[in-house]
Amino acid sequence: MESFFFGPDKQQLFGSYHPPLSGDGQVLTVICSPLFSESARTHRALRKLAISIAETGRHVLRFDYRGTGDSFGDLEDYSVSDWVEDVSSAVQEGRKISDCSDVQILAVRAGALLACISLGAASDIQRLVLWDPVDDGAAYIQAIRRAQAENLRSEFRSMSRSERTDGARDIGGWRVSEGMLEEFRALDSSAYLRIPKDKLHVVSTASKGGFLPGGVATEVLPYPCNWEHVRENVINPQPVLERLFECLTKT
Amino acid sequence: MSNENLREEILQFGDNARLLGILTLPSLPLQQTPKLPVFVFLSCGVLHRVGPLRLYVRLARTLATWGFSSLRVDLSGRGDSSGRPELRNEQTLLADYKEIVSILEARLGQSQFVLSGLCSGADNALVLAQSDQRVIGLLLMDPTFNPDDGFRLRKFLRRLRNPARYLDPMNYVLWRKLKAALLIEPPLMIGDPPTRERSRAAFQAICERKGRALTVFTSSASKQGYTKLGQLARTMSLPGYEQFCGERFFSTAGHTFDLEHHRRRLLDEVQQWAADFHNRD
Numbered sequence: 001m002e003s004f005f006f007g008p009d010k011q012q013l014f015g016s017y018h019p020p021l022s023g024d025g026q027v028l029t030v031i032c033s034p035l036f037s038e039s040a041r042t043h044r045a046l047r048k049l050a051i052s053i054a055e056t057g058r059h060v061l062r063f064d065y066r067g068t069g070d071s072f073g074d075l076e077d078y079s080v081s082d083w084v085e086d087v088s089s090a091v092q093e094g095r096k097i098s099d100c101s102d103v104q105i106l107a108v109r110a111g112a113l114l115a116c117i118s119l120g121a122a123s124d125i126q127r128l129v130l131w132d133p134v135d136d137g138a139a140y141i142q143a144i145r146r147a148q149a150e151n152l153r154s155e156f157r158s159m160s161r162s163e164r165t166d167g168a169r170d171i172g173g174w175r176v177s178e179g180m181l182e183e184f185r186a187l188d189s190s191a192y193l194r195i196p197k198d199k200l201h202v203v204s205t206a207s208k209g210g211f212l213p214g215g216v217a218t219e220v221l222p223y224p225c226n227w228e229h230v231r232e233n234v235i236n237p238q239p240v241l242e243r244l245f246e247c248l249t250k251t
Numbered sequence: 252m253s254n255e256n257l258r259e260e261i262l263q264f265g266d267n268a269r270l271l272g273i274l275t276l277p278s279l280p281l282q283q284t285p286k287l288p289v290f291v292f293l294s295c296g297v298l299h300r301v302g303p304l305r306l307y308v309r310l311a312r313t314l315a316t317w318g319f320s321s322l323r324v325d326l327s328g329r330g331d332s333s334g335r336p337e338l339r340n341e342q343t344l345l346a347d348y349k350e351i352v353s354i355l356e357a358r359l360g361q362s363q364f365v366l367s368g369l370c371s372g373a374d375n376a377l378v379l380a381q382s383d384q385r386v387i388g389l390l391l392m393d394p395t396f397n398p399d400d401g402f403r404l405r406k407f408l409r410r411l412r413n414p415a416r417y418l419d420p421m422n423y424v425l426w427r428k429l430k431a432a433l434l435i436e437p438p439l440m441i442g443d444p445p446t447r448e449r450s451r452a453a454f455q456a457i458c459e460r461k462g463r464a465l466t467v468f469t470s471s472a473s474k475q476g477y478t479k480l481g482q483l484a485r486t487m488s489l490p491g492y493e494q495f496c497g498e499r500f501f502s503t504a505g506h507t508f509d510l511e512h513h514r515r516r517l518l519d520e521v522q523q524w525a526a527d528f529h530n531r532d
Contacts, residue, residue: 003261043299069301159503167510173304175511234297
């Protein structure tokens with residue numbers, strides 16, 4: 001694995017490139033991770049998946065969006081449109097480093113919305129595999145807020161009113177800008193209509209309220225991932241990862 | 252990566268480039284910060300080097316504005332670092348530490364360190380501090396707290412004196428109360444938590460080296476019996492402890508400093524505490 005920063009100064013993204021372990025690799029997979037705490041919770045799973053895919057002779061690029069992970073900046077300085085731009089930059093960087101023309105995407109949760117908005121018009125993306133895609137930005141934020149409120153009620157009972165009020169501004173513990181919240185509220189399943197249906201493949205776990213778009217290859221696996229939980233428990237469901245691996249490595 | 256205050260470099264180092272860490276450097280030339288120690292953030296639990304809610308990233312970048320360099324590192328088997336399946340917990344930690352120190356000395360020519368971490372990261376810092384003279388500081392967030400010997404008995408007697416609390420339906424469920432009265436719930440451990448004697452030896456070493464330590468406890472430490480500011484100092488009962496070691500209690504904060512205002516308060520505390528290194532002889 002080679003890690004590096006890429007992109008323009010003051011907007012640099014952290015990337016981890018997994019070169020193919022054998023052969024010259026004709027396919028690049030770019031992984032668009034989920035957002036907020038889901039990103040740290042899936043870090044281990046997505047790394048493991050990237051290594052497995054690289055072992056089959058494919059290139060893989062993982063990256064952190066601006067203001068997240070090891071990338072530049074603070075979360076509250078960025079907006080959804082910045083992250084949409086980051087997906088394009090990552091694909092461009094991946095192409096450059098791998099010299100591949102065939103690109104496929106694995107996008108997780110709200111990362112799926114970003115990927116589809118970013119790459120909707122691009123004809124050179126071969127396939128998008130979506131893991132538990134989010135279909136409604138407003139409901140997504142609301143669900144995180146609900147979990148946060150529940151957490152505040154159960155775990156932070158000794159907090160003062162002002163602390164509680166301040167804490168209620170956070171989204172799952174993260175401070176985000178009003179602009180970002182507004183952009184989230186405008187996100188909906190129309191993002192998926194930008195992509196030709198034959199390029200989409202949805203892997204859904206039995207999570208409550210999972211999104212299953214019509215007319216798209218979809219499979220539901222009975223291994224629920226507890227996404228709506230603000231705590232830092234790790235999401236690493238082996239059967240789901242195996243299925244994603246099969247989807248991303250079939251020729 | 253760089254901006255006006257800092258630069259960051261990715262280090263892949265050690266045997267077979269097994270370990271991955273991010274080195275954060277202040278934009279100031281090294282000559283202007285020659286005596287400042289380097290902070291080493293040890294990954295906590297199964298989380299990778301950014302820490303919970305990016306806590307380590309925020310700390311590293313804030314410290315850089317004060318002239319401190321730091322390395323936030325994935326220990327073996329965590330984040331982007333490969334494991335050492337042939338070694339046990341502490342052997343792995345020692346092997347990792349050797350490689351961390353070696354890369355920092357090679358890269359920065361630096362030989363004084365502040366070991367930092369949350370939870371198991373803090374425990375690992377305590378384990379490493381005693382034996383390495385180069386460690387002159389500890390920044391510990393929710394390390395394992397080992398209460399003194401009489402703690403369990405006092406807690407049990409205190410609860411016996413107030414049985415109504417166990418019968419209050421608005422309070423916790425009865426069995427949980429009883430369990431809490433008799434037991435101290437073990438925290439989730441990734442690694443080998445230091446014993447009280449080992450923690451004491453680590454703090455003693457810091458005092459002898461005329462270093463600095465800051466320990467920050469959250470509400471979660473109450474599960475291990477930490478309920479009052481100053482309890483660690485009393486438990487350690489070391490001469491000169493309070494001169495070198497600070498203690499803070501964020502009694503309303505969650506274990507991972509889950510809310511932004513707790514993280515900001517922590518950053519302020521760390522910044523004020525770290526400023527003392529500028530005045531160190």
